[in-house]
Amino acid sequence: xxxxxxxxxxxxxxxxxxxxxxxxxxxxxxxxxxxxxxxxxxxxxxxxxxxxxxxxxxxxxxxxxxxxxxxxxxxxxxxxxxxxxxxxxxxxxxxxxxxxxxxxxxxxxxxxxxxxxxxxxxxxxxxxxxxxxxxxxxxxxxxxxxxxxxxxxxxxxxxxxxxxxxxxxxxxxxxxxxxxxxxxxxxxxxxxxxxxxxxxxxxxxxxxxxxxxxxxxxxxxxxxxxxxxxxxxxxxxxxxxxxxxxxxxxxxxxxxxxxxxxxxxxxx
Amino acid sequence: xxxxxxxxxxxxxxxxxxxxxxxxxxxxxxxxxxxxxxxxxxxxxxxxxxxxxxxxxxxxxxxxxxxxxxxxxxxxxxxxxxxxxxxxxxxxxxxxxxxxxxxxxxxxxxxxxxxxxxxxxxxxxxxxxxxxxxxxxxxxxxxxxxxxxxxxxxxxxxxxxxxxxxxxxxxxxxxxxxxxxxxxxxxxxxxxxxxxxxxxxxxxxxxxxxxxxxxxxxxxxxxxxxxxxxxxxxxxxxxxxxxxxxxxxxxxxxxxxxxxxxxxxxxxxxxxxxxxxxxxxxxxxxxxxxxxxxxxxxxxxxxxxxxxxxxxxxxxxxxxxxxxxxxxxxxxxxxxxx
Numbered sequence: 001x002x003x004x005x006x007x008x009x010x011x012x013x014x015x016x017x018x019x020x021x022x023x024x025x026x027x028x029x030x031x032x033x034x035x036x037x038x039x040x041x042x043x044x045x046x047x048x049x050x051x052x053x054x055x056x057x058x059x060x061x062x063x064x065x066x067x068x069x070x071x072x073x074x075x076x077x078x079x080x081x082x083x084x085x086x087x088x089x090x091x092x093x094x095x096x097x098x099x100x101x102x103x104x105x106x107x108x109x110x111x112x113x114x115x116x117x118x119x120x121x122x123x124x125x126x127x128x129x130x131x132x133x134x135x136x137x138x139x140x141x142x143x144x145x146x147x148x149x150x151x152x153x154x155x156x157x158x159x160x161x162x163x164x165x166x167x168x169x170x171x172x173x174x175x176x177x178x179x180x181x182x183x184x185x186x187x188x189x190x191x192x193x194x195x196x197x198x199x200x201x202x203x204x205x206x207x208x209x210x211x212x213x214x215x216x217x218x219x220x221x222x223x224x225x226x227x228x229x230x231x232x233x234x235x236x237x238x239x240x241x242x243x244x245x246x247x248x249x250x251x252x253x254x255x256x257x258x259x260x261x262x263x264x265x266x267x268x
Numbered sequence: 269x270x271x272x273x274x275x276x277x278x279x280x281x282x283x284x285x286x287x288x289x290x291x292x293x294x295x296x297x298x299x300x301x302x303x304x305x306x307x308x309x310x311x312x313x314x315x316x317x318x319x320x321x322x323x324x325x326x327x328x329x330x331x332x333x334x335x336x337x338x339x340x341x342x343x344x345x346x347x348x349x350x351x352x353x354x355x356x357x358x359x360x361x362x363x364x365x366x367x368x369x370x371x372x373x374x375x376x377x378x379x380x381x382x383x384x385x386x387x388x389x390x391x392x393x394x395x396x397x398x399x400x401x402x403x404x405x406x407x408x409x410x411x412x413x414x415x416x417x418x419x420x421x422x423x424x425x426x427x428x429x430x431x432x433x434x435x436x437x438x439x440x441x442x443x444x445x446x447x448x449x450x451x452x453x454x455x456x457x458x459x460x461x462x463x464x465x466x467x468x469x470x471x472x473x474x475x476x477x478x479x480x481x482x483x484x485x486x487x488x489x490x491x492x493x494x495x496x497x498x499x500x501x502x503x504x505x506x507x508x509x510x511x512x513x514x515x516x517x518x519x520x521x522x523x524x525x526x527x528x529x530x531x532x533x534x535x536x537x538x539x540x541x542x543x544x545x546x547x548x549x550x551x552x553x554x555x556x557x558x559x560x561x562x563x564x565x566x567x568x569x570x571x572x573x574x575x576x577x578x579x580x581x582x583x584x585x586x587x588x589x590x591x592x593x594x595x596x597x598x599x600x601x602x603x604x605x606x
Contacts, residue, residue, distance in 0.1 A: 005371075006371075006372060009368055009371045009372055010372075012368075013357060013360065013364075013368050016359065016360055016364060017357065017359040017360070020359045020400065021359065088353075088355075089351055089352075089353035089354060089355035089356075090355045090356065090357055091355075092316075092321055092349065092351050092353075092355050093349070093351075093355035093356075093369065093416060094372070095320070095321050096319050096320065096321060096344060096347065096348075096349040097344060097369065097372045097373060098341055098342075098344040098345040098372075098373060098374060099372040099373075099374075103372075
């Protein structure tokens with residue numbers, strides 16, 4: 001048996017399910033679009049990014065943050081989906097089959113990755129409509145922009161493994177949804193996503209700069225040529241692309257191991 | 269030589285609950301064993317241990333000659349499981365469900381597709397094949413679940429209460445499917461709460477209670493132990509009870525038991541309907557007015573009453589919680605038990 005082929009079968013199953021419950025995908029899209037619009041127009045005029053209060057600067061600064069926050073929200077979906085699976089009879093079917101043990105989880109995270117990619121695509125279009133212009137501050141090119149989205153997808157994939165572990169640890173899908181979301185708010189707000197972290201209180205600033213989430217945001221700003229790239233000397237801020245890759249890979253390695261072990265143990 | 273399913277001394281505890289307390293089983297190849305018992309007796313836990321879903325705390329088991337504890341993956345290739353709760357994805361169509369299971373049994377996509385069509389036809393689901401399982405009736409879901417268990421035509425099958433909750437028509441349909449399967453040489457372990465079902469489908473019956481096999485034998489052997497048929501009479505007038513007892517003792521194979529407050533008399537008999545007619549005539553001749561009379565065949569309750577001294581019903585209330593928690597808590601409980 002092969003983990004990859006079994007995971008693809010499970011991923012396909014989850015994608016079919018998602019297509020049959022489109023409201024889940026649609027709600028998943030509305031939230032980030034709402035954030036783009038609200039942050040752009042409500043906060044846009046009163047934010048100071050690198051000494052500039054120009055709403056256009058904030059708008060272009062903001063998008064990388066919203067993109068990164070959006071991909072991390074896939075955590076809740078993965079957790080709820082896995083919690084749901086674990087408490088239905090179907091999981092007994094899977095466990096009684098000669099399939100790779102981790103495939104139920106890997107398949108789910110792969111399906112979530114596809115959904116995240118679609119969400120990002122729509123969100124990027126909305127961002128362009130409200131005035132995001134890659135290359136606004138520094139020159140960029142298509143390859144760099146794609147690399148930025150690649151880092152975002154990697155971060156989203158890493159976070160779905162945290163969601164998988166949450167889904168395996170709670171009793172209901174509802175608990176997995178809220179348990180998958182609440183901790184994301186401090187993680188995504190104590191960061192450089194929505195404000196210039198160099199203006200934070202001195203005790204908060206290092207937390208924001210070493211936050212794994214901030215590394216991806218900084219990397220995307222650098223690659224997209226967005227304004228507001230932090231001049232900080234902190235290693236993840238100075239080497240954001242590498243930091244982003246390392247953080248994501250480490251998160252996958254840790255949480256995938258824990259989740260698969262927990263699934264196996266639950267499988268008796 | 270051990271049978272296609274063989275278990276010795278299976279023990280499984282969930283916290284304080286000793287779900288299995290030394291289960292021994294042997295099912296010869298090509299035969300059907302009915303595991304009969306009330307809720308909480310340990311039927312489901314036995315099936316879960318034998319199908320590698322749960323690891324027993326103690327004991328050994330082989331399925332199709334393969335050690336369940338040492339080679340769970342090899343066992344999974346040789347068994348089909350149809351559970352108490354139809355294990356299908358309700359957002360997938362019947363066809364997609366079967367195809368997915370086929371692929372997870374490591375069939376190629378094309379072969380899985382062909383097998384799915386074949387099974388949908390066989391299980392009378394061809395018309396509903398491309399509707400999501402959500403829209404299926406309870407009976408259709410059970411059939412789909414059973415079809416999923418049969419994708420690779422496994423030599424050994426486990427069915428956990430396959431007809432619980434089904435109406436009589438659907439139950440009959442499912443019985444027909446199971447009989448057909450068994451005539452093809454599949455070894456089957458089936459759990460049920462209904463003596464009638466075990467009677468219908470199983471060659472041998474093992475009665476379980478409190479996680480132990482308390483009796484085994486053919487349906488006839490078990491019925492013989494429970495005293496077989498009996499006549500139950502409810503007399504209209506309490507004063508007629510002594511005379512009625514006299515009449516019944518004349519026909520019965522044993523002592524007549526009397527429940528004074530319900531005016532009900534029960535006596536074990538042989539001779540079936542013909543004897544019943546004679547009893548009615550005799551009571552009539554003696555001028556005893558009756559409210560109700562009937563020939564009762566042994567039920568699970570009777571089997572339990574004669575084997576354990578308590579009925580299944582009473583146990584049911586006391587232990588339903590145990591089994592329900594077992595089914596719901598699944599592995600989680602096991603973890604906390606460690």
